[in-house]
Amino acid sequence: MPDTASLRARNLAFWTQTAPGWIRHADRHDELGRPLGTAAMDWLRPRPGERILDVGCGCGGTTAALAEAVAPTGRAVGVDLAESMVAAARRRFPRDRHPGLSFVAADIETVGALPGAPFDAVFSRMALMLLADPVGGCAAIRGSLRPGARLAATVFRDGAANPWLAMAVLGAAPHVGALPPLPLGEEPGPFSFAEPARIERVLTAAGFEGVTVQPHDVTLRVPDEPDAVEWLIEMGPASAAYRAVPPAGQAAARSATAGLLARFGAPGGDYRLPAGLWLITATTPG
Numbered sequence: 688m689p690d691t692a693s694l695r696a697r698n699l700a701f702w703t704q705t706a707p708g709w710i711r712h713a714d715r716h717d718e719l720g721r722p723l724g725t726a727a728m729d730w731l732r733p734r735p736g737e738r739i740l741d742v743g744c745g746c747g748g749t750t751a752a753l754a755e756a757v758a759p760t761g762r763a764v765g766v767d768l769a770e771s772m773v774a775a776a777r778r779r780f781p782r783d784r785h786p787g788l789s790f791v792a793a794d795i796e797t798v799g800a801l802p803g804a805p806f807d808a809v810f811s812r813m814a815l816m817l818l819a820d821p822v823g824g825c826a827a828i829r830g831s832l833r834p835g836a837r838l839a840a841t842v843f844r845d846g847a848a849n850p851w852l853a854m855a856v857l858g859a860a861p862h863v864g865a866l867p868p869l870p871l872g873e874e875p876g877p878f879s880f881a882e883p884a885r886i887e888r889v890l891t892a893a894g895f896e897g898v899t900v901q902p903h904d905v906t907l908r909v910p911d912e913p914d915a916v917e918w919l920i921e922m923g924p925a926s927a928a929y930r931a932v933p934p935a936g937q938a939a940a941r942s943a944t945a946g947l948l949a950r951f952g953a954p955g956g957d958y959r960l961p962a963g964l965w966l967i968t969a970t971t972p973g
């Protein structure tokens with residue numbers, strides 16, 4: 688496995704080049720991707736007055752939901768590696784209209800002190816499996832929390848439980864240029880937290896206690912429309928290559944992806960995409 692510095696650089700490069708697609712589809716993602724975080728939100732139950740950290744917040748939709756839940760006196764802070772996504776989050780949720788909400792562009796593994804710390808709770812949707820140094824990154828998260836704080840996060844289980852992720856890459860790949868390196872084994876990537884015993888080991892080594900890892904299945908309802916298929920392509924590894932080809936290549940990529948997704952088509956023109964997640968919960972020692 689490459690060393691941690693190389694994995695961190697790869698992670699930053701990946702998310703910097705994938706960010707434009709996330710920004711373009713941010714509103715669609717907030718709506719269609721909501722089921723990916725509902726279980727963690729429900730477990731966390733953010734309460735008015737609390738300070739909550741959102742790790743890997745992307746374009747800020749979940750951080751804004753957290754800020755709303757802790758209003759009027761609480762605060763939600765989103766942190767994300769991709770500067771352009773954080774800039775988009777600030778544009779989408781300006782301080783004058785969202786006073787309890789702020790965003791930090793940083794790698795959670797190396798950021799040090801975060802404004803607003805110590806937090807009462809941390810939320811993370813689909814980001815912990817991307818840490819280059821999972822124990823170090825989770826220890827950094829723990830270091831920003833108060834004693835007795837709660838953690839709730841969701842991550843993908845494995846590829847078999849989330850077949851549409853591969854379809855969005857395989858459909859696009861023949862029609863676009865070279866893709867970034869795909870992760871192997873336990874290298875950071877969508878399925879690096881597939882093994883629940885590994886998640887427990889990582890969080891325990893990072894200083895959390897009472898770690899639970901429970902399977903949670905959701906269905907993403909995605910309209911059978913070019914923009915929605917493009918959202919699926921632009922969320923993942925084919926994103927930058929897809930953007931770089933002319934419109935005809937993009938149309939071919941969308942059409943091939945839609946062909947692979949057809950088995951998930953439902954009456955009424957939606958895809959019903961099965962997503963298999965782990966809901967991870969833990970607390971910091973009181």
Ligand SMILES: C[S@@+](CC[C@H](N)C(=O)[O-])C[C@H]1O[C@@H](n2cnc3c(N)ncnc32)[C@H](O)[C@@H]1O
Pocket residue numbers: 698702716720723742743744745746749766767768769772793794795796811812813814817818819824
């Ligand atoms: C799969 S996306 C999920 C975004 C958002 N949580 C959501 O569910 O819409 C993962 C996000 O984690 C961010 N990320 C990855 N590694 C990170 C790190 N070490 N520190 C901070 N953010 C990170 C990426 O930039 C990306 O925005």
